[in-house]
Every structure is written in structure tokens, then in C-alpha cells.
Amino acid sequence: MNLVDLSGNLLFVAFIAYLVGTLLFGGAVKGSKNEASASNKRWGKLGITVTIIGFLAHLGYFITRWMASGHAPVSNMFEFTTAFGMLLVGAAILFYFLYKSPLVGLFALPIAIVILGYAAMFPRDIQPLIPALQSYWLTIHVITAAIGEAILAISAVVGLIYLLKNIDLTKKSKERAWIEFIMYTIVLVLGFIVISVGFRAVGYEATFDYVDKNGAPAEVVYHNPPLFGMNEYSAKTEGTMEPLAEMPPIINAKTLTTFTWSVIAGTLIYFLIRLISRRRIAELVKPLAVKANSKLMDEIGYRSVLIGFPVFTLGALIFAMIWAHEAWSRFWGWDPKEVWALITWLFYAAYLHLRLSRGWEGRKSAWLAVVGFAIIMFNLVAVNLVIAGLHSYA
Amino acid sequence: MSSIKCECGHLNPEGTDICQNCGRPLSTEEKSKKLADMRYDGAAIRSKTHKRTVVDKIWNFFSSVKVGVSIIIAILVASAIGTVLPQVFYIPGGGANEAQAAQYYEDNYGIFGKLYNALGLSDLYGSWWFMTLVGMLGISLVVVSLDRGIPLYKSLKNQRIDRHPSFLKRQRLYGEGRVDDPDAVMKKAAEKLKGQRYNIREKNGALLAEKGRWARWGPYVNHLGLIIFLFGVMLRAIPGFYVDESMWIREGETLAVKGAPGLYLENKGFTYDMYTQENTDEVFSEAIDRVGTVASNYQTDVALYETPEGALPGSTNAEFVKEYSIVVNKPLKHEGFHIFQMDFKLDEISAMTFALEHKETGESLGELTVNLANPEKEYDIGNGAKVELLDYYPDFSGFEDGEPQSATPVPNNPAFLFKMTTPETPEGETSFVAIRQTLEPLGENTYKLSFQKADTRNVSGLTIRKDKTIPVIVLGGVIFMIGVVQGSYFNHRRFWIRKSEDGKIQVAGHTSKNWVALQRELDAVSDYAGLPAYTDQRDKEAQTDKMEGDSRS
Ligand code: HEM
Numbered sequence: 001m002n003l004v005d006l007s008g009n010l011l012f013v014a015f016i017a018y019l020v021g022t023l024l025f026g027g028a029v030k031g032s033k034n035e036a037s038a039s040n041k042r043w044g045k046l047g048i049t050v051t052i053i054g055f056l057a058h059l060g061y062f063i064t065r066w067m068a069s070g071h072a073p074v075s076n077m078f079e080f081t082t083a084f085g086m087l088l089v090g091a092a093i094l095f096y097f098l099y100k101s102p103l104v105g106l107f108a109l110p111i112a113i114v115i116l117g118y119a120a121m122f123p124r125d126i127q128p129l130i131p132a133l134q135s136y137w138l139t140i141h142v143i144t145a146a147i148g149e150a151i152l153a154i155s156a157v158v159g160l161i162y163l164l165k166n167i168d169l170t171k172k173s174k175e176r177a178w179i180e181f182i183m184y185t186i187v188l189v190l191g192f193i194v195i196s197v198g199f200r201a202v203g204y205e206a207t208f209d210y211v212d213k214n215g216a217p218a219e220v221v222y223h224n225p226p227l228f229g230m231n232e233y234s235a236k237t238e239g240t241m242e243p244l245a246e247m248p249p250i251i252n253a254k255t256l257t258t259f260t261w262s263v264i265a266g267t268l269i270y271f272l273i274r275l276i277s278r279r280r281i282a283e284l285v286k287p288l289a290v291k292a293n294s295k296l297m298d299e300i301g302y303r304s305v306l307i308g309f310p311v312f313t314l315g316a317l318i319f320a321m322i323w324a325h326e327a328w329s330r331f332w333g334w335d336p337k338e339v340w341a342l343i344t345w346l347f348y349a350a351y352l353h354l355r356l357s358r359g360w361e362g363r364k365s366a367w368l369a370v371v372g373f374a375i376i377m378f379n380l381v382a383v384n385l386v387i388a389g390l391h392s393y394a
Numbered sequence: 395m396s397s398i399k400c401e402c403g404h405l406n407p408e409g410t411d412i413c414q415n416c417g418r419p420l421s422t423e424e425k426s427k428k429l430a431d432m433r434y435d436g437a438a439i440r441s442k443t444h445k446r447t448v449v450d451k452i453w454n455f456f457s458s459v460k461v462g463v464s465i466i467i468a469i470l471v472a473s474a475i476g477t478v479l480p481q482v483f484y485i486p487g488g489g490a491n492e493a494q495a496a497q498y499y500e501d502n503y504g505i506f507g508k509l510y511n512a513l514g515l516s517d518l519y520g521s522w523w524f525m526t527l528v529g530m531l532g533i534s535l536v537v538v539s540l541d542r543g544i545p546l547y548k549s550l551k552n553q554r555i556d557r558h559p560s561f562l563k564r565q566r567l568y569g570e571g572r573v574d575d576p577d578a579v580m581k582k583a584a585e586k587l588k589g590q591r592y593n594i595r596e597k598n599g600a601l602l603a604e605k606g607r608w609a610r611w612g613p614y615v616n617h618l619g620l621i622i623f624l625f626g627v628m629l630r631a632i633p634g635f636y637v638d639e640s641m642w643i644r645e646g647e648t649l650a651v652k653g654a655p656g657l658y659l660e661n662k663g664f665t666y667d668m669y670t671q672e673n674t675d676e677v678f679s680e681a682i683d684r685v686g687t688v689a690s691n692y693q694t695d696v697a698l699y700e701t702p703e704g705a706l707p708g709s710t711n712a713e714f715v716k717e718y719s720i721v722v723n724k725p726l727k728h729e730g731f732h733i734f735q736m737d738f739k740l741d742e743i744s745a746m747t748f749a750l751e752h753k754e755t756g757e758s759l760g761e762l763t764v765n766l767a768n769p770e771k772e773y774d775i776g777n778g779a780k781v782e783l784l785d786y787y788p789d790f791s792g793f794e795d796g797e798p799q800s801a802t803p804v805p806n807n808p809a810f811l812f813k814m815t816t817p818e819t820p821e822g823e824t825s826f827v828a829i830r831q832t833l834e835p836l837g838e839n840t841y842k843l844s845f846q847k848a849d850t851r852n853v854s855g856l857t858i859r860k861d862k863t864i865p866v867i868v869l870g871g872v873i874f875m876i877g878v879v880q881g882s883y884f885n886h887r888r889f890w891i892r893k894s895e896d897g898k899i900q901v902a903g904h905t906s907k908n909w910v911a912l913q914r915e916l917d918a919v920s921d922y923a924g925l926p927a928y929t930d931q932r933d934k935e936a937q938t939d940k941m942e943g944d945s946r947s
Contacts, residue, residue, distance in 0.1 A: 004677055068677050069677055069678075070675070099910070123681075123684065125678075125680040125681040125684060126677045126678055126680075126681060127678065127681040127685070127688070128669045128674055128678045128681065128682070128688055128690065129690075130688060130689055130690075131689055131690065131691055131692050131721065131722035131723070132722055132723070134722065134723055135723040137723075213502065248504075249502075250502055250503060295909075295910070295930075296910060299908065299909060299910045302907065302908075303907075303908060306882040306883075306907065307882065307883070309878065309882060310875065310878045310879050310882055310883070313874070313875065313878060314875060318871050318875065321871075325864075326723055326724075326725070327722060327723045328734070328736075329638075329725065329732060329734040329736070329857045329859045330638070330859065330861075331864075331867070334476065334481055334483075334519045335484070336477040339473050339474070339476060339477050340474075340477065342473055343470050343473050343474055346466050346467075346469060346470040346473075347470060349466055350463050350466045350467055350470070353459055353462060353463050353466070354463060356459075357433075357459035357460075357463075358459065358460065358463075383477070
């Protein structure tokens with residue numbers, strides 16, 4: 001087995017371990033009277049053991065891929081997202097040992113699994129580095145920033161637990177609607193995975209010629225039926241579906257198509273779940289959260305922001321500035337990726353000040369933590385795929 | 395300034411919430427609260443006591459955290475709006491020409507783009523209002539740090555050990571009860587707390603255990619770092635502190651470095667490499683197949699020259715300094731100047747060769763080569779023939795009022811106005827020669843210049859930067875990091891234990907953050923020393939958890 005295959009297998013092992021770990025933590029929480037006793041039970045111990053095994057396998061993937069390619073595997077969408085999933089699990093393990101709460105694991109692992117699934121939809125081949133990325137500062141910057149983001153993400157995980165426990169789902173309210181919306185967005189990611197895997201399984205491909213925004217002819221390959229056509233497209237593959245609409249040159253119709261398919265698939269799955277269970281998804285998940293100790297969840301949330309904020313500052317702003325100074329001749333250039341790192345930073349600064357001086361604890365800060373995670377994800381997904389500036393991954 | 399006298403006899407400045415000596419509540423607001431407001435240990439804060447003059451009002455505005463957070467959010471939202479469309483410095487041409495930029499936004503993004511640009515959002519980060527917001531953030535940081543930092547410092551420095559029972563009672567973690575041997579309990583508690591690395595002070599049967607006070611300065615240190623950082627950014631406006639130029643340099647050329655007087659650069663050659671199946675490791679082969687060409691290196695080999703110190707301005711006796719290969723991520727550094735590989739153009743035309751031919755016989759009288767960087771006025775072909783170059787249009791873009799126009803000085807589309815003189819045509823004939831086009835503006839000619847070949851060379855785009863503000867920026871960044879770690883990874887914890895005459899013991903605890911951890915420490919002390927049971931007076935759920943019969947760790 002060569003390094004690349006080994007690396008792929010280790011990642012698969014990690015994925016399976018996280019699935020098993022989720023079930024074990026579920027057992028730990030289900031079988032105990034409340035939060036505190038759960039970690040002492042055998043299920044909790046097993047859960048964390050399997051999670052650690054998964055994490056080590058994941059780390060093994062990371063190291064072997066690094067050895068195979070000669071550069072840190074954080075240089076494209078697949079690699080970065082996979083690494084982020086790994087660090088999220090790492091952060092969950094850290095907080096397990098700080099607070100012995102199996103609930104953090106129970107909620108963090110499924111999120112990591114969804115993130116890994118999402119990552120796997122991008123090209124997985126090992127790419128050589130373009131000149132702009134050939135710098136050890138890139139490695140240091142990206143890894144530190146991702147560690148910071150992963151630790152910050154724990155605040156969203158426990159925030160979600162806090163909200164599920166404390167929002168009254170039997171009464172109609174804004175909060176109930178929003179928490180259901182969060183569940184829905186997670187299902188949308190599943191939708192994306194389902195359509196990607198589905199159309200890949202049947203080997204769907206449609207090639208089009210089009211005119212790019214500089215007026216030059218270009219070619220694009222769709223991997224799902226083209227709902228939207230690129231600017232002045234003409235089909236090259238016989239018998240594919242005729243796009244419903246043509247997009248202006250600044251809009252990437254291929255991305256839009258994939259997005260639309262994901263929404264369609266995700267929405268179908270969502271309604272299927274609701275139809276079968278006859279409940280909101282939040283209601284389905286709530287029983288897992290009711291044993292949480294709200295005060296502990298609130299404190300873990302605050303603590304993770306406190307631990308993550310300095311790391312994020314160092315990685316996403318300071319190291320980024322040093323690298324930008326070496327690579328692009330200025331330490332700050334207002335490109336979208338940079339700006340969104342700044343926005344994330346400002347947001348968590350606001351979180352800390354609101355909490356400290358205006359007493360935003362509990363529910364309010366749980367909501368803020370969830371929004372913070374949404375900003376991090378926006379920077380990872382939308383800025384890369386849609387706004388794509390100088391940093392353009394993928 | 396008026397002052398408030400506490401029951402204990404201590405004189406506190408006006409606006410004090412909690413007596414700085416004994417800890418009794420002073421203000422009516424504070425008295426009405428069940429728990430003490432420990433944020434600044436109840437010290438008087440300027441913004442809460444001075445409310446009359448204009449200066450007070452401005453001070454109070456900037457010291458308000460509500461205002462501070464609003465400023466942060468405003469900057470956040472503005473920054474996000476600036477990423478909706480590319481900023482003007484990222485569009486082709488960099489927006490040097492306003493009309494062109496406006497056209498660009500309208501052409502590419504329609505009405506929305508037009509509006510975005512017209513509202514100034516396309517240059518948002520350089521706008522006066524954005525800079526004002528950042529300036530307000532800076533002012534706010536200065537004011538808030540002085541407003542709260544000084545009273546907090548004074549109050550923590552002069553803490554009294556034996557606080558009033560009411561002070562202890564009003565702490566979030568509080569317990570009281572009778573024990574058999576109060577002195578032994580106090581002694582054991584002190585012992586255990588020492589083991590937890592608390593600093594213990596005792597007086598009149600009261601004990602104050604404290605650790606990590608320095609963590610309280612964390613926010614002030616990090617705010618100071620930010621202030622220095624913002625100050626560093628402001629310094630750029632001072633001439634000479636910040637140089638930012640770019641230049642094109644062709645292979646073989648030697649040019650003065652823009653923005654760096656006395657420095658000269660010779661371009662010895664530009665290289666553009668790509669990854670191919672042959673030159674790269676096998677692990678990349680799949681990716682290269684999928685993506686096609688991937689650039690692996692952009693490199694300009696240069697020689698740097700410098701005129702010696704004190705040389706006459708304009709003198710050209712520059713001395714060789716060093717050779718260097720500028721690649722992306724590895725700028726050439728010299729005397730604070732950084733020269734970066736930023737851009738390139740491959741195969742720009744550098745010279746064109748023509749033959750002077752008789753139109754009917756096709757017979758050639760000889761050739762001439764026009765060096766585009768340095769065209770000559772007249773070329774002697776020999777055989778009594780010569781060609782004069784009347785005019786040169788490097789980037790021919792058409793005629794306007796019969797006059798040939800050049801869009802830019804870059805030889806993208808060279809055109810020439812020649813006058814050909816031969817023994818046969820001693821009067822001379824005028825010919826306008828452009829790529830794939832020849833005009834004879836003054837009537838039919840006998841001779842023509844026929845294109846033979848073009849020489850090309852690559853052009854490197856370099857950026858020259860010098861930033862004297864970097865040390866200030868770095869200092870600010872380092873101080874910020876120190877402060878933020880200090881304030882986040884450490885916390886200030888205090889326990890007060892006090893015995894009263896009737897054999898009762900009171901215990902109270904406070905921390906700047908991280909209450910669960912504080913509770914764990916107190917649990918350990920209680921177990922060891924047998925302190926009375928305590929409760930978290932703020933958290934009802936924790937109590938019910940306890941009542942369910944499950945002790946936390
Ligand atoms: C982007 C800018 C800012 C950053 C990154 C920042 C960062 C911080 C951090 C990390 C803390 C400690 C928080 C904690 O321990 O939970 C803090 C505390 C604080 N900040 Fe800021 N801050 C910023 C702007 C401001 C502004 C504009 C104000 C003004 C109103 C302000 C007022 C305060 C106050 C009053 C504290 C509490 C101090 C104490 O506990 O003694 N900050 N800041």
C-alpha cells in the first residue's frame with residue numbers, strides 16, 4: 001500500500017470511528033440520569049476512547065498525506081475542510097477532558113461527520129502548489145487559523161445544546177423557528193452530499209461551451225443536470241437537459257445549479273423526515289439535549305471562545321498578515337477572505353464585550369455562538385466558492 | 395469632589411458602589427441588588443460620576459461599552475458590504491480612471507453595480523466614513539481603558555482582608571454555618587488553598603485568598619496593543635513612511651527603481667515554469683491530468699545597483715550590489731525596500747525587422763530593425779537608400795481626425811510612419827505601417843516596407859514597498875497577543891473566609907470568569923477543611939441538579 005492509499009484508508013477509519021463514537025455517546029447520555037453521571041458510565045468511556053482512536057487515524061491521514069505531497073494538506077477545499085473536521089473533533093476531545101461532558105462529543109461528532117462528508121464531494125487528488133502558496137507561512141497560518149476556528153466552533157456546539165434544551169418547542173416562537181432553520185441547513189448539506197454521490201454514481205456529465213466574463217470562449221463540465229446555463233452556452237454533449245435559464249457572465253451557473261439541486265434534495269429529505277416522524281427535527285433531537293446542565297453548557301461556550309479567540313487572532317490575522325507581507329507585499333489588502341476573517345474576529349470581540357458588560361449570557365450568548373459558527377462556515381464555503389478573491393481555493 | 399462616608403468610617407469618592415475598605419454597599423442602586431456588582435470591585439468610574447460638561451459627555455459616550463460594541467458591529471457590517479463586489483483596486487486598471495471604473499461596474503454588474511459604485515461602496519475601506527469608524531474605535535479604546543483601568547487598579551491594590559459580613563453574603567458563591575472548631579477549619583482551609591497556589595493573607599480572623607490578579611490587566615494590555623496597532627496604521631499617511639510603487643521591466647533593461655532613489659535594477663531574464671507530468675512527482679499526475687496546466691514558478695533574475703552615498707543626483711555611476719532571483723513569496727530585500735514578483739507579460743514585441751522592397755519587382759534594397767524601446771530617427775539601408783521614422787505609435791488604436799492614435803505607451807500593437815528615400819525616389823515616399831496593414835497616405839508608392847520578423851521578450855511586473863510603520867504594527871500585535879492570552883487563559887480568583895464571634899464561618903468566592911472551575915476548587919477546599927456548604931446564588935438550576943442527588947465531580 002502506498003502512502004496515498006494508506007492516507008485514504010486512515011481517513012475512512014476515522015469516519016467510521018466518529019459514527020461509532022456518536023452512537024456510544026448517545027448510549028452514555030441516554031442511559032444516565034443527567035449530564036454529570038454520564039461520563040462516568042462505561043458508554044461514555046467507550047465513546048471517548050473510540051473518538052480518540054478516530055482522531056488518531058484522522059491525524060494519521062493528515063501526516064501521511066503531508067508526507068506524500070511534500071506540503072501540508074490544507075491547500076484546497078477538500079484538504080482544508082477535512083482538516084477542519086479533524087480539528088473540530090480534537091477540540092471536542094479537549095473539552096471532554098476539561099469538563100467531562102459526553103454531550104459535547106454527542107453533538108460535535110455528527111457535525112464533524114457532516115463536514116467530512118461535505119469535504120469528500122470535492123476533488124481529492126493531490127495537487128501541486130501554485131507559486132502563491134509556496135510558503136511555510138501559509139502552512140502555519142492556515143493550520144493555526146483552523147485550530148482557532150475549531151475551538152470557537154465548540155461554543156456553537158454547546159450553544160445548540162443549550163438552545164435545544166431551553167427553547168420551548170411546544171409553543172410557537174421565533175426561537176423555535178430559527179432552531180428548526182438550523183436543523184434544516186444541516187439537512188441541506190446532506191442534500192448536497194446525496195445529489196453529488198447520486199449523480200456521480202450514474203456517471204452524469206454534460207459539457208458546454210460558453211463565453212466567460214472576459215469575453216473569452218471556455219468550457220464547463222456539469223456533474224448534474226444543468227438547471228442553469230452559463231453565459232451564451234451551447235451544449236457539447238448530446239441529449240442532456242436544456243438549461244432552464246441562461247445566467248449573466250458574472251454568475252457561475254454551474255455552482256448555482258449544484259446549489260439548487262442541493263436545496264431541492266435537502267428540502268425533500270427534510271419533509272420526508274417530518275412526514276415520517278410527524279415532528280420537527282429539533283423535537284427529534286431535543287431528548288438528547290434535555291439532560292444537559294445549562295450552566296455548564298454556558299460556561300463551556302464562553303470558555304471555548306476565550307480559548308479560541310487568541311488562537312484565531314494569531315492564526316487568521318497575525319500570521320496571515322506576516323504571510324501577506326511576504327507574498328503580496330502588503331500585510332493587509334482587503335481581499336474578501338481577509339475581510340471575512342476580520343469580520344469573524346470582530347464578531348467574537350462583540351460576543352465577549354456583550355457578555356462581559358451587558359450580561360449576555362445563557363440564551364443570548366448561545367445564539368451569538370451559533371451565528372459565529374455560521375460566519376466561519378460562510379467564510380469557508382461561500383467566500384471560497386462565490387466571492388473567491390486572491391485566495392481562491394477549489 | 396464630594397465623597398461618601400461609609401459606616402466603617404472610610405471616605406470613598408463619589409460614585410463608589412461598594413466601600414473600598416470594608417465592602418459594604420454604598421449606593422442605593424447597589425443596596426437594592428442581592429449580589430454585589432463586582433465588575434470593577436465597585437470602584438467609582440469617571441464616566442459614572444462626571445456627567446455635566448461637554449467633555450464629560452464625550453468621554454462618557456466613548457467609554458460606554460454599548461457604544462463600543464456598536465462601533466465594532468458597524469465596522470463589521472461595513473466590511474461585509476465591501477466584499478459584495480470587488481473593490482475598485484481589484485478591477486482591471488485598478489480604478490485609476492474613475493469613468494472607466496464606473497463603466498466597469500455597470501458593464502459587469504448592471505444597475506446594481508452602477509449603484510454600488512455611485513454610493514462609493516466600491517472604495518469603501520478608503521472612504522472617510524469608514525476611516526472615521528475606525529478612528530472612533532481607537533478613541534473608544536483609549537477612553538475606556540483610562541476610565542475603568544485606573545479605578546480597577548487602585549481598588550484591587552488596596553483590598554482590605556477583613557471585609558464586612560454583608561460583602562461576603564453578597565458574593566455569588568456563598569456559604570455560612572457553624573463548625574466545631576473554627577480555628578482548625580480556617581487553618582486547614584488556608585493550607586489547602588496554599589496548595590492550590592493561592593496567595594493567603596489573614597487579619598482579625600478573616601482570610602483572603604487570591605490568585606491570578608494580573609489576569610485582570612489582560613483587557614487593558616490588549617486594548618493598548620490595538621491602540622498602538624491603529625497608531626501604526628495612521629503613521630502611513632506621513633510622507634516617506636510608506637512607499638508603494640509598481641513598475642514593468644523588460645528583459646535586458648536596466649531601470650531606476652520607482653520610489654527608491656539611487657537604486658537600479660537590471661532584468662536578466664524572466665522565467666515561467668509549469669508543472670508537467672515529466673517534471674513532477676507521480677502523486678500529482680492525476681491532478682495535473684484533471685486541471686491541465688498549473689504554474690509552478692514565476693521568477694525574475696535581477697541585478698541590483700546603487701549609486702554611492704553622496705553621489706551627484708542623476709549620476710549614473712551606480713555600483714553593483716547583488717544578484718537575486720525574485721520569486722513569489724521571496725522578495726528582494728535591500729535597505730528597507732522590498733521588491734516583489736507581482737505580474738508578468740510573456741513575449742512582448744521588442745524589435746521589428748522590415749525589408750525595403752520594390753513593389754513590382756519584389757527586389758529588396760536591404761533591411762532595417764526598429765528597436766521599439768529605443769527607436770532611431772533614421773536608418774541607413776545602404777545602396778543609397780534610407781528610411782526615416784517620422785512617428786511611432788506603440789499601441790495603435792485607430793485614427794482620430796486622420797491622426798493615428800496610441801492607446802498606451804506599451805508596444806502591444808506597434809505602428810510606424812516611415813519616409814522611404816531611394817535613388818529611384820529621391821523625393822521620398824510616406825508609408826504608414828501597422829501589423830497586417832499598410833497605408834499610403836500621400837499617394838501610390840513605388841517601394842514598400844515588408845515585415846520580416848519580430849523579436850520578443852518577457853516583461854516582469856514588480857512591486858516596490860517600503861513600510862517604516864512595520865515595527866510599530868508588530869509591537870502592537872505582540873502586545874495585543876500578550877494581553878489577550880493574559881486575560882483569556884488566566885483568571886483572577888478570590889476566596890474570603892471569615893469567622894464570627896459566635897463560632898460561625900462565612901465563605902465566599904469570586905472569579906473574573908470560569909465559575910465551574912472555581913466551584914471545583916472550593917469543593918476541594920471544603921472537603922479537606924470541612925467548610926460550611928455553599929451555593930451559587932445566581933444559578934437556580936445548579937441547585938436543583940444538586941437536589942436530584944448527583945454531585946458534580
Ligand atoms: C476590536 C476591538 C476590540 C477587541 C479585539 C477587544 C478585546 C477585548 C477582550 C479580549 C477583552 C476581554 C474579554 C473577556 O475577558 O471576556 C476585552 C474587555 C473589555 N473591552 Fe474590549 N476590545 C475591543 C474594543 C473595545 C472597545 C471599543 C471598548 C469600548 C467601549 C472595549 C471595552 C472593553 C471593556 C470595558 C472590557 C472589560 C475590561 C475589564 O474586564 O476590566 N473594548 N476587550
